[in-house]
Amino acid sequence: MPAESAKSRPNIYETITAKIIAAIEGNPGEPVLPWQRGGLTPVLPTNAATGNAYRGVNILSLWVTALEHGYESGLFATYKQWSALGAQVRKGESAAPIVFYRELEKAKDGADPADPDATETIRMARGYWVFAAEQVDGYVLPGALPPDPIDRIAAADAYVAATRARVVIGGARACYRPSTDTIRMPDEARFFGTDGRSRLEAFYGTLAHELVHWTAPETRCARELGARFGDDRYCAEEVIAETGAAFLCARLGIAAEPHPDHARYIGHWLTVMKADSRAVFTAAAKAQEAVTYLDGLQQHARQLAA
Known part of the structure; x- marks a missing residue:
């Protein structure tokens, strides 16, 4: 073709x-x-x-x-x-x-x-x-050694630190709180590994999701957050966060961690996509915008350190 x-x-x-x-x-x-x-x-x-x-x-x-x-x-x-x-x-x-x-x-x-x-x-x-x-x-794939797991986690930790997002460790639930502009994360010990994902990857995969939410305010990427679970804006923001987290995790070489409410809002999102063929394009574009914003903070942090 x-x-x-x-x-x-x-x-x-x-x-x-x-x-x-x-x-x-x-x-x-x-x-x-x-x-x-x-x-x-x-x-x-x-x-x-x-x-x-x-x-x-x-x-x-x-x-x-x-x-x-x-x-x-x-x-x-x-x-x-x-x-x-x-x-x-x-x-x-x-x-x-x-x-x-x-x-x-x-x-x-x-x-x-x-x-x-x-x-x-x-x-x-x-x-x-x-x-x-x-x-x-007629094409030879370039050989590449997989990155060391410890290096991947160190890179993820450095990436988050460079954003200067305020991350508070404690509690049982991960979330971004717009009222205080903080990300709350359970302690790493509360996360579980699987055959395809380590405990620390689960932690940073979840943190990546919340970090995308952190880009939503007007002073960053200016996205509207939904008022309650199940409304269109809430579900759209969750899809943006999941998609942006997947982009980030792929960049960092770690397995993405699906959000606990994943199945419920993905079911709603399926209905939206069937009604509007451009919805997933909009969500992916906003997820990319969030990741591009976070990437820009990495460059800013390097300039400050120089």
């Missing part, structure tokens, strides 16, 4: 949303975000040609594809990009959908063409199709 444009294909929003819905509903038992099953540590998807990490909803689309087919490299590229690398996509392989945006200048409705402010910038989505490194011949 050499063609890269999605012009002749179904709406790219519907295509990617349907793929994510199918992956959530395909889990036996309670609904769960597919990249958080069984203590998995998904690799952050990266373009094999440019070396750039994918962002936002593209991460989710490629994670779903990788989990569905067992791809472990995290490397993807378009048909043309693989060809430029000297590789050949094998005949019969299916591509994964991603989306990119371009900004266009458009005349405002009813505006005077002579008015210098008569145009506005709009974002246009365009779908592309990419293949994993496991689907091509």
Whole structure:
């Protein structure tokens, strides 16, 4: 499938949303975000040609594809990009959908063409199709040693410290309190490890979720928090926090920890996604914005230390 444009294909929003819905509903038992099953540590998807990490909803689309087919490299590229690398996509392989945006200048409705402010910038989505490194011949996967578990935890601890978020240890429940702008976390001893996730990974995976909530205030990323469990804004914020935490954990090489209320609000979110094919794009974009904000604090901390 050499063609890269999605012009002749179904709406790219519907295509990617349907793929994510199918992956959530395909889990036996309670609904769960597919990249958080069984203590998995998904690799952050990266373009094999440019070396750039994918962002936002593209991460989710490629994670779903990788989990569905067992791809472990995290490397993807378009048909043309693989060809430029000297590789050949094998005949019969299916591509994964991603989306990119371009900004266009458009005349405002009813505006005077002579008015210098008569145009506005709009974002246009365009779908592309990419293949994993496991689907091509003629490409040698780069060898890489897995990071040491102790180094991963140290990196996670340093990442949180660089944000200067106030984290209070104690109690039985993890939460972010907007009234005091604090994150409350149970002691590490209250967390349990599994075959795929250590006790400390469970702690930092949960802390990553609360750290994304911490970015919500007006002075940071300006997201509206829901007033009560079950309302649309609450569920949307929880999905943003879970998604942002998954992005963070993938970056740090630790397994994400599903929130205790995960199944209940994911069930609600499924209904939202089925009614609005752009909802998951918005949530993923806000999750990416939160992670980008937190990443910016890392750079600021390094500058202060220099």
